[in-house]
Structure formats: structure tokens, C-alpha cells
Amino acid sequence: MQQNNYPNPPYQVMEEEDTIDLRKLLFKYLRFWPWIVVSAGLGVILAVFFTRIATPIYKVEGTVLIQDGSPSLGADLFDGAGGMFGGKNNIENEVGILKSYTLAEEAVRKMNLNVSYFKDGIFSKPQLYGNVPIHAQLDWKHPQITGGLWKIKVLNTEEYELSIEEDNFSVFNPADPFYKTKLENVQVQEGRYKFGETIEGDHFKFSLENTSALAEEVLFVKFMDTPTLAQGYREKVQVAPTNKQASLLNITLETPVRRLGEDYLNHLMEAYLDRELKIKNQASENTVRFIDRQLSGITDSLTFFEDRLQKYRSDNRIFNLSQEGSIVFERLESLEKEKSEAELRKKYYTNLREYLSNEQLDDLTAPSVIGIQDPLLNALVINLAELQSERVRLSANFSDQTPAVVEVKNKIQNTRKTLLENVRSALTNTENILAELNQKVKMVERDINALPETERNLLGIQRQFSINENIYVYLLQKRAESEITKASNMPNNSILDFARAGALPISPKKSLSYLIGLILGLMLPIGVITVRDFLKTKIEDADQLQHDLKVPLLSQIGKSKAADKRVVFSKPRSMVTESFRNLRADMAYLVPHDQDTLTLSFTSTISGEGKTFVAYNTAAVYSLIGKKTLIMGLDLRKPRIAEDFDINYSKGISNVLSSNMDWREAVVSSGFPDCDVLLAGPTPPNPAELLMTEKFARMMEEVKEEYDVIIMDCPPVGLVSETKDLFKYADINLFVFRQNYSHQDAIQFVNELKAKGDVKNLYAIFNAVEGSSGTYGYGYGYGSKSYGYHEEEEKKKWYSLK
Structure with a gap:
């Protein structure tokens, strides 16, 4: 028999872009709205509890x-020369100081x-x-x-x-x-x-x-x-x-x-300001130590010459110099004062050179504090002291390989070399000045030799006393100035606002906690539903099935909770029966109007998907309109019609094909008008071969001559091979999927059948649909509400996740 070829049916598979249907997604989650509301409420309750027990911050x-x-002048000069010295107070440095371990340790110890x-x-x-x-x-x-x-x-x-x-x-x-x-x-x-x-x-x-x-x-x-x-x-x-x-x-x-x-x-x-003050006082302390070392030697000499001068005056009964001697002494005293100041500068330069050579940079003393008025030298010493303090601070917090530490060390070395050259030059100049003063002193000493011996000796002793006295007074004056400077030092920086805590805690924030609790409460069930959908292996949604299939989804059949599987006959006003009527109405668009007979085949991937249930009740809706209908049980391996629909008859198609029995002898009535059943019969050893015989083909021709509608209940095409050979006898081939039962791999199986072109006029049916499986809440063809048109079945509980 030639396979029927029909024009393109109205159900065409449309190529659609993969877009997100927000309304569909929304309705998908709204199906579980009680769970979402309960979870959101629990999230808010837990947030309230958390805010009450959490420690406020x-x-x-x-x-x-x-x-x-x-x-300073020196800093300006060197900044212009290449940016060797940064500003005295760099904001980033001060941030680093305030975050240093040293200050934190000092604060912890004090508290x-x-x-x-x-x-x-x-x-x-x-x-x-x-x-x-x-x-x-x-x-x-x-x-x-x-x-x-x-x-x-x-x-x-x-x-x-x-x-x-x-x-x-x-x-x-x-x-x-x-x-x-x-x-x-x-x-x-x-x-x-x-x-x-x-x-x-x-x-x-x-x-x-x-x-x-x-x-x-x-x-x-x-x-x-x-x-x-x-x-x-x-x-x-x-x-x-x-x-x-x-x-x-x-x-x-x-x-x-x-x-x-x-x-x-x-x-x-306070520790930060104390550190700054300590650095500022360090120069004064170094000056005091330097002066104290000089005074320790001058004090002994001054006492010695004071006693000697007093004794000489007493022994020789001479107390004052003559006019000529006084003039010579004043000249000599002026020269000796200049000479002592030059020698003091020489000592400072010598000590400074030793400190720089030995890199004793913590003991540096500014030249200005001992009367050396050299702006460049003074700026170099101050900048070197600041760089040394910066190196100590950075080394306490970073390793020696840190770029900042390396940079400061390079600046210290460059500044030290520059300062050492200046010190050597100043030391040479001072030695030249001392040599010149010594020459002047020798010239004055010639005039002294012209004085009487007693006066000459008195002048010599008084000269030594005056030299030490001038140096002593000068050092005492500088020491007092350094102490005054130290006492009057104040930090450049200051505390603008002392620490103060806010009136309200920053954590936990009630409004934020409630919002987070609400969001987590909403996200938990949504996440569970999303993960569940991602991991699911069964087909649950009709829209997704329709989207993934390459063949049209012809109809959705509701899940019947009736004990009698002949639902079309037992519950003619139920929604499930109405879905079969819709299937019958849609079928009229798939075949020519002038065709007298209609042959439908029903199959699925595996057993249990309800193809026999759908086939039997499809036959029933045709018999209700007076169509002479025959249900053929072609699943010879595992027949289910007799068992599922309570038909007691032992003969069937296997008897007809394996003997000379006429097929009409095997036909039995279903118990309802215009609906006959041709059972599969006993299970034969070769079911596939029997269905491929010429006798079966002749039987199908004869059946089509006597019946208006033939319903072929075929074996699962995913399990046996003979079903593919049965497709050629049908006008329309219907593939049954079952909600929450059929595997998603079955979709790919049907798509492969379509792609290979082995099956013509192939359509899908979604069986045992519960609730609203269709888009935006539509199901069974009329929607989830019957409004009195259908008999209401038991509703699914709101707390069910299936």
C-alpha cells in the first residue's frame, strides 16, 4: 500500500531564536508562590533575630x-636640581606613619x-x-x-x-x-x-x-x-x-x-605627635651632647688658669696691666676669640666628617646651633637627618628590597656624598683662617716681648684664662639656646578632632539586614527551583517540549485520576475527555476533507508513557460521533489493551498472522457502540517478522475498507524495531510523551526520526499533564478553570513541587 501524502498541514515547526520569555519565566516561578512567600517571611524573621543578637559595631x-x-634654601636648591628631596610633609608618608606598627605598639603599651x-x-x-x-x-x-x-x-x-x-x-x-x-x-x-x-x-x-x-x-x-x-x-x-x-x-x-x-x-x-616632636628635638639633644663634651675639657682648663692668675697676682702684687699692656692685651684677646671660634668650627667639621664617613647619621648636629651661618650646609644636614628618620620608619614596616626603602637609601647616599664634599671644603677654609690668625697672633706677641717681664708673664696667664673663659661662656650660651629651642619645640601637625564614636552603630543595619533576609528568602526557593529544573531529566513543561521538538506538538492530554481508564466513556464531561475532543477536532485539519478513512498510529519511546491510554480514548471520541472505529493492539511483545481495559478474549492478531484464521474472527466489541477492538493475542516467538508479512499488509487493506477510523497501538519505537515498519500504514503518526515520566533524550530521538525522513506526518502528544503546563497558565485546551463546563477533578496541593 502506498503511503498517503498530504499537503503541508497547518502545524508547522517554526525556527525561533533562543530568547528568554520573561512572562513564561515569571509564571514558572509563580506556580510555587506559597513556598516563595513562606521562605521570604522566614528570611525576614531570621534577619530580625540576627539584628537583635548581633554585637553592634x-x-x-x-x-x-x-x-x-x-x-629650606637647601631643599629648594636640590628640588630644582632633580627632585632629590620631597616636601617635608608628604601626605602618603604621614598615612604610612599613622598605620605603622611602631605607633600601634606604643599606643597599645600605653593603654x-x-x-x-x-x-x-x-x-x-x-x-x-x-x-x-x-x-x-x-x-x-x-x-x-x-x-x-x-x-x-x-x-x-x-x-x-x-x-x-x-x-x-x-x-x-x-x-x-x-x-x-x-x-x-x-x-x-x-x-x-x-x-x-x-x-x-x-x-x-x-x-x-x-x-x-x-x-x-x-x-x-x-x-x-x-x-x-x-x-x-x-x-x-x-x-x-x-x-x-x-x-x-x-x-x-x-x-x-x-x-x-x-x-x-x-x-x-598622641603617639604620632610625640614621634614628630622627638624628631624635632633630636637636633637640640645632639647639640647639647656635643657642647657638653667640649665643656668637660674647657672647665678644667678654666679653673687651672683662674687659680694660676690669682696666685701670680698675689705673689707679684700686680693686679692690672699698664696702658700699653692693656692695648696689646685687647688686640690679642680679639684675635684669640676669633681663633677659638675657628677651632670650635674645625672640631665640628672634623666630628661631622667622622660621622658621615662612619655613617653615624643619627648623631648629626645642625651647623646653625653652634653659630656656623652656612645656609647650604645647614640645609644639607637637616635634609639628611629627615631622610634618615624616613629610612628608619620605612625599615620598621617594609623589607630592604621594597622600592620605597631603596629610593630613600639612594637619596641618603647622594646627600651624604654631597655633604661630605662640603664639609671637606669648609674644613680646608677653616684651617686657612686658623693659619692666618696664628700669623696675626705672632705679630702681636712681638709687641708683648717689649713689655717688662712681670707684666709680660701676667699678660700670658691672663691671655690663657681669657681664651678659656670666652670659649666657656660661648658654649654655655649655645647650650642654653639649644635647651630653650628644645623646650619651645612644638609639632607642626596637630589633632583637629579627637576620636569620637557615632551615636548609632554601623552594623548591623536593620533596614539592610531586613532587605538581605528578604532577598535570601526569595532566592532560596527560586534557586532550588532553578537547580531542580537544570538537573531534571524528565520532560515537565509543554512549552519547552514544543521548543525543543522538530515536529509539531499536536495536543496536551490531562492527567486522569479516574479508576476507569476508558475516561471518554466513563467521564464524558471531564476536562481530560475534552482534551481528546480537541485532539479529534485538530485532526480534521491534518487530512483532506474528502478522505473516507483515517488511520492513526500511536507509539512512544518506552512503555508506561500512556500510548495505549491515548490510543483507546482517541478511538472512543471518534466512536461517539458515529465513526466505525477499530483499535488494533499491535504491541505483540507486551500487550496491554486487554488488561488495562478489562477485555476478556484470548485471540488476536498473533493468531491471525500465524494461522489461517480470518481477522474478523478476532475482533471483539469494546462494550460501547461503534468501537471494536482487535487484540494482540498471545505473545509469538517472532513478532517483528509477523508484522512484516504480506498477510498483515492485506489485513490492513481489508480493515481500512470496513472501518472509518483505525487506531494502531504500536510498540514503543525506542525499544523494538517493527514500529518503524508500521508507520507506513498510518495516515498520521503520533508520538506520545508523558509529563514527569518521559526522558528528555526522547526529544532527540524523535528529532532524529524527523531528520532521517523515515517517518512522514509525525506529530507529538503530551500526555498526563497536571495543572497548568502550557504557556501563561493554559492547559488541556480550555485553561485551568472550567467554570462549570467540565467536571472538576481533585486539585493538586499547593505545597507540591511536582
Whole structure:
């Protein structure tokens, strides 16, 4: 028999771009709206609970004003020569100083933060600060365990009970303070102790004092070493300019204890100003040390010549020089004063040269403090001292290979070489001046030789006394000036705003927490649904099926909950029956109107997808309109019609094909008008070969002559081979998919059949559809609401995820 060829049917597969249908996506998730609402509510409730138990975090802020000092002459010269020296106060440098470990350590030491105290709470342990009920005394010269948490239960004013709350201890060794070892087991006897009693072991030594603790009060203490505390606070503190143009630095710290944060930032800013003042005072201190070394020798000489002058005057009864001697002495005294000042400068230059050669840059003294008025030399010494301070600061926080440290070291070497050359030149000039003064002194000494011997000797002694006296007075004057300078020094920078915490905590924020709780509550069920859809292997959605199939999806058949599978006959007003009527109506568009007979084949990928159910009830809707209909059970391997539809007859197609029996003898009535059944019969040993015989082909011709509609219930095409040979007898071939049962691989199987061209007029049916599987809520053809047109079946529970 020739296969029927029809014109293009109205159901054409359209090539569509892969676009996201937002409305479809929305309705997909709205199917589970009760779950989403419940989850969102739980998220908000958990957020409220979190905000109540979470420890509030406060933001503490302080402000430092950075004053840009006026550059010195030497700095201007060298800046113009190539930018060797930066400004005195570089904002980035000041930020680095404020965040340095050195300042953090100094602040921690001043505040004595090595012991933290906590009180017992329901969900957390709030930290106590200030007036604590107990006080711990630790011997930091002894190894100490840090990091863990001790529990203190006060028994009375004299005793307490000690136990370990959190065993997370490390051992701090004072011999190596920057390295700690983990301690697994703490060898301490838990139990009763007296306040004031020293508790000592290999890794701890401490005692507790009761200041205001009451009986039955429970407290907790934690010991922390200074290096760990300093490093922790250093990482927590944030320093940043208020804006790019201003020289204001904003210092912030986030902490659960407002007062503690305020005190720490204030101590940090004070340590910052103390450091600057210490650097400024260093030049005065170096000057005082230099002058004190000179005075130690001058004082002895001055005393010696003072005694000698007094004795000589007494012995020789001469107290004043003659007029001529006084004139000579004044000339000589003036020269000796110039000579002593030149020798003092020479000593300074000599010491400065030794410091530079030996790189003792911390002992530099500015030339101006001892009366040397050389602007370039003075600027070089000051700049070199500042560069040395910068190197010390950077080396405390960075390695020697860091670019910033390398750059500062290069600047120090260049400045040191330049300064050393200037010192050598100044030393040569000073030696020339001394030689010239010595010549002048020799000329005056000739005039002295013309004086009487007694006066000449008096003049010599008085000359030595005057020289030492002038030097002594000069040094005392410079020392006093240096002390005054040191006392009057003030930091260039200043604290503009002392640390102050905000009135409200920055964390947790109620509105933000509620929003996050709501979002997480919404995202959890949506995420579960999305992951579930991503991992699913079964076909669930009709639209996705229609999108992926290369053949038209002809109809959707609702899931019947009736016990009788002949639903068209048993429930003629149900929605499932109506979906079969829709299938019958759609079928009219697929065949020519003048065709007298219609042959339909039904198959699926595997058994259980409902092809027999769909085939039987499709036959039933045709019989209801008076079409003489025959249902043929062609699944000879696993026949289901007799069992599923309660038909008691043992003969069928296998008997007809394997004997001389006429096929009409095997036909039985379904029990309903115009609907007959031709069962498969007993399972033969060769079902595929029987269906390929010439006898079967003749039988099909005869059947089509006697019946208006022939329904072929074929075997699953994915399991057996004979189904492909049966397709040629049908006008329309229908492939049945079942919701939540058929695998997605079945779609590819049907697409391959279409691509190979083995099957003509192939269409798909989506069976056992529950709820609204179609787009935007449509299902069964009329929608999910019947409004009295159909019998209502039991609705799916709202909490079901299927």
C-alpha cells in the first residue's frame, strides 16, 4: 500500500531564536508562590533575630591636620636640581606613619590592653572596658599562653573557680616576641583559687584580683601579647585624606566597644605627635651632647688658669696691666676669640666628617646651633637627618628590597656624598683662617716681648684664662639656646578632632539586614527551583517540549485520576475527555476533507508513557460521533489493551498472522457502540517478522475498507524495531510523551526520526499533564478553570513541587 501524502498541514515547526520569555519565566516561578512567600517571611524573621543578637559595631573617627612646613634654601636648591628631596610633609608618608606598627605598639603599651574582660551573655560575650570587676596581673617576662578564653566564676569575695572556655592557646615567649607556637593541651589545674594567688606553670604566670565582682558572677578573660595586639589594631585602623586637595587625614576604627576605640585612636594620634616632636628635638639633644663634651675639657682648663692668675697676682702684687699692656692685651684677646671660634668650627667639621664617613647619621648636629651661618650646609644636614628618620620608619614596616626603602637609601647616599664634599671644603677654609690668625697672633706677641717681664708673664696667664673663659661662656650660651629651642619645640601637625564614636552603630543595619533576609528568602526557593529544573531529566513543561521538538506538538492530554481508564466513556464531561475532543477536532485539519478513512498510529519511546491510554480514548471520541472505529493492539511483545481495559478474549492478531484464521474472527466489541477492538493475542516467538508479512499488509487493506477510523497501538519505537515498519500504514503518526515520566533524550530521538525522513506526518502528544503546563497558565485546551463546563477533578496541593 502506498503511503498517503498530504499537503503541508497547518502545524508547522517554526525556527525561533533562543530568547528568554520573561512572562513564561515569571509564571514558572509563580506556580510555587506559597513556598516563595513562606521562605521570604522566614528570611525576614531570621534577619530580625540576627539584628537583635548581633554585637553592634561602632565607627570611631578622628582627624589630624598636616601642616606643610616652609621648605629650606637647601631643599629648594636640590628640588630644582632633580627632585632629590620631597616636601617635608608628604601626605602618603604621614598615612604610612599613622598605620605603622611602631605607633600601634606604643599606643597599645600605653593603654595596657594585654588583658580583655568579657561578661556572660545569652548569645554572645560583650567585652568590658574601664571599670572591670576583676583585674589580672601577668608576668610578661615569663612565657604566657595567649589567645584562649578563661572562665572565671566568682564564688565569694575571696575565691573563684577557674576553667577553660575556649582552648585556642598559643605560647608567647618574651625571648622571641614575634613568634608564637600553638599549644594543644594547657597543663593547668582547673578548680578553686583565691584572689591574689599566683597561678604558675611552664607556659603561664598570672594572678587575679577582685575589685568589684559579686558572688555567682561569671566572667571571662583573654590574654593577648603586645605584638599581636599591635598588628591587629594596625590592620583595623584606616587612614585616608578627606579629599585630594586638603591636608586633613581622617582616622577611623570599627569596634564593638566605643570607649575603647576612642581611647585607642586618641593614644595613636598622641603617639604620632610625640614621634614628630622627638624628631624635632633630636637636633637640640645632639647639640647639647656635643657642647657638653667640649665643656668637660674647657672647665678644667678654666679653673687651672683662674687659680694660676690669682696666685701670680698675689705673689707679684700686680693686679692690672699698664696702658700699653692693656692695648696689646685687647688686640690679642680679639684675635684669640676669633681663633677659638675657628677651632670650635674645625672640631665640628672634623666630628661631622667622622660621622658621615662612619655613617653615624643619627648623631648629626645642625651647623646653625653652634653659630656656623652656612645656609647650604645647614640645609644639607637637616635634609639628611629627615631622610634618615624616613629610612628608619620605612625599615620598621617594609623589607630592604621594597622600592620605597631603596629610593630613600639612594637619596641618603647622594646627600651624604654631597655633604661630605662640603664639609671637606669648609674644613680646608677653616684651617686657612686658623693659619692666618696664628700669623696675626705672632705679630702681636712681638709687641708683648717689649713689655717688662712681670707684666709680660701676667699678660700670658691672663691671655690663657681669657681664651678659656670666652670659649666657656660661648658654649654655655649655645647650650642654653639649644635647651630653650628644645623646650619651645612644638609639632607642626596637630589633632583637629579627637576620636569620637557615632551615636548609632554601623552594623548591623536593620533596614539592610531586613532587605538581605528578604532577598535570601526569595532566592532560596527560586534557586532550588532553578537547580531542580537544570538537573531534571524528565520532560515537565509543554512549552519547552514544543521548543525543543522538530515536529509539531499536536495536543496536551490531562492527567486522569479516574479508576476507569476508558475516561471518554466513563467521564464524558471531564476536562481530560475534552482534551481528546480537541485532539479529534485538530485532526480534521491534518487530512483532506474528502478522505473516507483515517488511520492513526500511536507509539512512544518506552512503555508506561500512556500510548495505549491515548490510543483507546482517541478511538472512543471518534466512536461517539458515529465513526466505525477499530483499535488494533499491535504491541505483540507486551500487550496491554486487554488488561488495562478489562477485555476478556484470548485471540488476536498473533493468531491471525500465524494461522489461517480470518481477522474478523478476532475482533471483539469494546462494550460501547461503534468501537471494536482487535487484540494482540498471545505473545509469538517472532513478532517483528509477523508484522512484516504480506498477510498483515492485506489485513490492513481489508480493515481500512470496513472501518472509518483505525487506531494502531504500536510498540514503543525506542525499544523494538517493527514500529518503524508500521508507520507506513498510518495516515498520521503520533508520538506520545508523558509529563514527569518521559526522558528528555526522547526529544532527540524523535528529532532524529524527523531528520532521517523515515517517518512522514509525525506529530507529538503530551500526555498526563497536571495543572497548568502550557504557556501563561493554559492547559488541556480550555485553561485551568472550567467554570462549570467540565467536571472538576481533585486539585493538586499547593505545597507540591511536582
